Amino acid sequence: MSLLAEMNQKALNLGLPLSVHLDVTYRCNERCVHCYLDHDDHGEMTTAEIVNVLEQLADAGVFFISLSGGEVFMRRDFFEIVERARQLLFNVKVKTNGVMIHEKEAAKLRQLGVEQIQISVYSHRPEVHDAITKLPGSLKRTVRAIRFLKSQGLKVSIANVLMAGNFSDQQGVITLARELGVAYTLDPTITPKMDGDTSTLALRIPASDLKQIFHNQELVGNVEEFCAPPPAPGEDIMDGYPCSAGHTACYISPYGDVFPCVQFPLPSGNVRRQKFLDIWRHSPQLNEVRSIRARDLPTCSTCAHVGTCTRCPGLAYMEGNMRGPSSADCEKSFQRTGIPSANMLRRTGAGYAGPLIQIQALANSSPDMLLQNEDSRLTA
Amino acid sequence: MAEKYIARSKAIAARMLGGEMMVMSAADSTFFTLNDVASAIWQAADGRTPLSEIVAGKICQEFDVDRERAQRGADRFVEELSQHGILLVSDQPLAESSPTLVSP
Numbered sequence: 500m501s502l503l504a505e506m507n508q509k510a511l512n513l514g515l516p517l518s519v520h521l522d523v524t525y526r527c528n529e530r531c532v533h534c535y536l537d538h539d540d541h542g543e544m545t546t547a548e549i550v551n552v553l554e555q556l557a558d559a560g561v562f563f564i565s566l567s568g569g570e571v572f573m574r575r576d577f578f579e580i581v582e583r584a585r586q587l588l589f590n591v592k593v594k595t596n597g598v599m600i601h602e603k604e605a606a607k608l609r610q611l612g613v614e615q616i617q618i619s620v621y622s623h624r625p626e627v628h629d630a631i632t633k634l635p636g637s638l639k640r641t642v643r644a645i646r647f648l649k650s651q652g653l654k655v656s657i658a659n660v661l662m663a664g665n666f667s668d669q670q671g672v673i674t675l676a677r678e679l680g681v682a683y684t685l686d687p688t689i690t691p692k693m694d695g696d697t698s699t700l701a702l703r704i705p706a707s708d709l710k711q712i713f714h715n716q717e718l719v720g721n722v723e724e725f726c727a728p729p730p731a732p733g734e735d736i737m738d739g740y741p742c743s744a745g746h747t748a749c750y751i752s753p754y755g756d757v758f759p760c761v762q763f764p765l766p767s768g769n770v771r772r773q774k775f776l777d778i779w780r781h782s783p784q785l786n787e788v789r790s791i792r793a794r795d796l797p798t799c800s801t802c803a804h805v806g807t808c809t810r811c812p813g814l815a816y817m818e819g820n821m822r823g824p825s826s827a828d829c830e831k832s833f834q835r836t837g838i839p840s841a842n843m844l845r846r847t848g849a850g851y852a853g854p855l856i857q858i859q860a861l862a863n864s865s866p867d868m869l870l871q872n873e874d875s876r877l878t879a
Numbered sequence: 880m881a882e883k884y885i886a887r888s889k890a891i892a893a894r895m896l897g898g899e900m901m902v903m904s905a906a907d908s909t910f911f912t913l914n915d916v917a918s919a920i921w922q923a924a925d926g927r928t929p930l931s932e933i934v935a936g937k938i939c940q941e942f943d944v945d946r947e948r949a950q951r952g953a954d955r956f957v958e959e960l961s962q963h964g965i966l967l968v969s970d971q972p973l974a975e976s977s978p979t980l981v982s983p
Contacts, residue, residue: 515896
């Protein structure tokens with residue numbers, strides 16, 4: 500077990516939050532075709548409110564903080580937020596499209612001691628990348644930002660969201676990442692929009708392309724091992740929990756809403772009205788999420804993949820039941836191993852046409868579903 | 880032998896977790912956990928107090944350990960963390976270091 504895994508286990512045992520994903524804004528200078536957000540500002544937290552939240556998170560024991568959006572640099576006070584986060588000794592990761600990063604901003608990020616910058620790149624070709632972001636010239640500006648950040652010695656990774664429209668450029672982005680000397684992460688997860696609009700799901704890559712990804716040695720390492728049939732689950736698997744959401748991690752929106760994860764839009768409290776630790780310790784929603792073990796999942800507990808599946812409880816929740824299957828992850832398990840999931844077999848038997856995706860609306864707040872499925876992304 | 884002064888670098892992330900200090904270098908992402916003795920040295924690394932004084936006045940008294948052994952351990956600890964830029968070491972007093980941590 501790595502030192503970080505040990506710390507995660509310790510935080511889990513102590514009931515402490517180790518990581519928080521904080522979106523500082525939903526405003527953005529790009530209009531990506533697959534984005535799930537409403538980019539209007541419905542009253543995001545002020546600088547003072549965010550600083551107060553950061554102080555509460557430090558007191559609660561949070562070590563890792565991801566600052567994301569929207570586009571973080573749409574906030575004029577972004578560096579003020581980062582500076583306070585670093586004064587509080589958080590490990591800070593920033594997610595951005597990089598368009599507004601020049602030499603000065605890169606130097607400031609370095610000076611503040613940001614640990615990592617994750618930048619979205621959809622293609623190595625401007626005509627494809629810019630068509631996805633709907634911002635002409637965006638690839639050029641993003642790549643320029645990566646060079647500025649690298650010249651400062653910062654750790655940068657490219658996040659490549661894969662859709663049908665850019666799937667064939669995946670190798671080109673890997674090559675670009677290599678040329679730039681940065682890490683590469685791909686994610687084939689596309690979620691519905693925050694208002695429940697499921698039109699973005701049509702952008703998902705077809706299942707056959709998923710299979711190609713899972714059998715790409717460059718991405719997964721040992722293909723035989725990665726795609727092996729799942730072993731029979733032991734008691735430890737059945738007593739296990741699915742991911743860190745609500746256990747050692749959570750998500751806070753620009754409006755102060757707290758959710759188990761950025762991809763799990765279950766409203767669990769609001770830091771404008773409650774203390775963070777009160778929400779973390781006493782929210783009935785978070786406590787319900789924490790109570791669920793693999794053996795409690797009606798369909799998944801009977802599935803051969805239960806011990807190896809990347810089942811996302813947030814995606815399951817968006818399908819209507821946090822204890823239910825996440826169809827996107829069923830498909831991943833199937834394409835990886837060739838063995839259908841219990842959910843797929845059940846659907847076939849019942850002539851099921853597809854999942855109904857429904858997002859619970861929030862008053863004056865915005866459930867956010869980030870593209871990355873933290874437990875299922877692949878890196879090269 | 881010249882006196883050593885130690886200060887916590889500002890280019891680190893750190894938090895107490897259940898009595899253990901987690902420290903990560905922002906420069907090279909090296910991750911450490913510090914036991915209670917190491918945490919005590921870390922907390923006392925204000926850039927102004929000589930290491931020998933930290934060992935004699937804090938470590939030996941709080942942890943009931945003889946001075947020679949404590950000094951050897953402290954020297955090793957300081958050397959390792961300074962190699963990763965987590966502790967700054969000088970033979971002169973250092974400027975202000977990172978703020979002291981709160982424990983959850």
